[in-house]
Amino acid sequence: MTCTPLGSSTAYLCSTKKPFRAFLIAFLISTSLGSGIAQAQQMRGAAPKPEVGVVELEPESVAITAKLSGRIAASLDAEVRPEVGGIIKERLFKEGTEVTAGDVLYRIEDDLYKAAHDSAQAALQKAEAALPSAQTKVERYEELITQNAVAKQELDDAKAALAQAKADIASAKASVQTARINLDNTVIKAPISGRIEASTLNVGALVTASQSAPLTIIRQLDPINVDVTQSSTNLLKLRKAVREGRIKLSGDNVQVRLLLETGEEYSETGKLEFSEAHVDPTTGTYTLRAEFPNPDRLLLPGMYVQAIVEEGIAQNSFLVPQRAVSRNARGEPTALFLDQDGKVEERVLRVEGDIGNNWLVNEGISEGDRVIVEGSLFVRAGQEATGTLVTIDEATGEVESRGEAVSNTSETSD
CATH class of the missing domain: 2.40.420.20 (conserved putative lor/sdh protein from methanococcus maripaludis s2 fold)
Structure with a gap:
């Protein structure tokens, strides 16, 4: 047993060596932990708010918009076909350029059509030459009939001959007009203004009237159309929101913007022209058409685009x-x-x-x-x-x- 004096007094603390050491260690540990917990609590209380x-x-x-996928389409397409048959004598346009309505595109050999026109003119002159004689005969018989100098049958025959002469003149005039039209159709002109495609036939080729294959195609690119599709489900949701007053329709002048295939926005703003009055039963969609200015011919038929259509206003x-x-x-x-x-x-x-x-x-x-x-x-x-x-x-x-x-x-x- 070991005894340790307590201060300067005569009292002693006696203990075995090992239990005293364990007690001292436990006391130091508990003191250290208590101090650490208190310090942690103090730090936690002082932590700032996040x-x-x-x-x-x-x-x-807020403007409610719908992003719809679609394709560019020409506002007008015209397939150029010959109305008379013959050999192409000239091609008078440059492929891929702009043409104006009335510009001459092709010339067809016209010798036969000129001859037909001249023949029709001659037939008209012949018919017109017979008219005065028939007219004079009728007038003379009308005077003689009052004197009973000619039979009434002869007067009737003279009047019939006059009517026949007039009919011959009308028929000859129609033949002349037909020959004139055929002769004019040997010159093929542009029916609309726009950009002309490549020619399918060249000089020397034989064409026939109203053939199935067009000689070329003209497309009007300014303005240009964008055809997009909208699902009938979205249409019903929009109309429900309108009925509930959550959305107010934009009105008749609906603005449309375009996103090109590159992701950039097209500089011009278009307007909605119309929407179809039926839903495609196979796809459950209906088509909307918007019209855009295209002065630089940046938009070409067949391009894929996304149209941003303003459907209404959410107030x-x-x-x-x-x-x-x-x-x-x-x-x-x-x-x-x-x-x-x-x-x-x-x-x-x-x-x-x-x-x-x-x-x-x-x-x-x-x-x-x-x-x-x-x-x-x-x-x-x-x-x-x-x-x-x-x-x-x-x-x-x-x-x-x-x-x-x-x-x-x-x-x-x-």
Whole structure:
């Protein structure tokens, strides 16, 4: 046993060596742990609130658009065919260039048609030459009949001969006109203005009247049409929204924009011309046609494009940045908000569609609500946080700049 004096007194503390050492070690450990826990609690109490970036939402009138796929089509197509047969004598246009209505495109050998025209002219002259004699005979017989010098039958025959002479003249004139038309049709002219395609036949080729294969095709490219398809389901949804007052139609003058195959937007704005009055039973879609100016001939028939059609206006709606919206376990779109007390709140949203890098929401949000767009991964519902106003770049959907910190009701009351 070992005894240790207590200070300067005569009292002693006696103990075995090993139990005393264990007691001393346990005492030091418990003291150290208690100090560490107290220090951790002190540090935890002094930790700052997490910072989040928020956007204050304001109601606005939002243009509802539909992005539809389609193809470019010429506003006018004309297939050039010969109306008379013969050998092509000349081709008077340059392939792939612009032509004007009335420009001469081809000439066909016209010798036979000239001869036919001359023959018809001669027949007309012959018929016209017989008319005066027949007319004079009728007039003479009409005088003689009053004197009973000729029989009434002879007068009737003279009148019939006069009518026949007049009919011969009319028939000859029609033959002359037909010959004139055929002769004129040996010169093939452009029926419309536009860009002319390649010629399918060259000089020396034989053509026939109203042949099935066209000589060439002319397409009018300015203005130009865009044919797009819309599903009947989307049409019904739009009309339901209109009935419920959530969307107001744009009216008759509906604007349309184009996205080209390269992803860039076409510089000119078009307008919706018409929509078909029936739905294709095989695809469940109907066709809309828009017309666009095409002064530079950038748009060509057959190109694939996407048309952005303004369907209507959603009044008193909110645009929530897409970066702020996620989905819960049930697949519902949700977002975190910072309330007036500085606490994080999770809400389920009713999303109507996408507008650029935003979601269109018309339920679950009030004016002035602050949606968290930055730092949402570091906070949870019910937790307090410090908010900073941020600006979102509409083109990219990313945070563009940061502003001042938002004030909370609890901070104001303090």
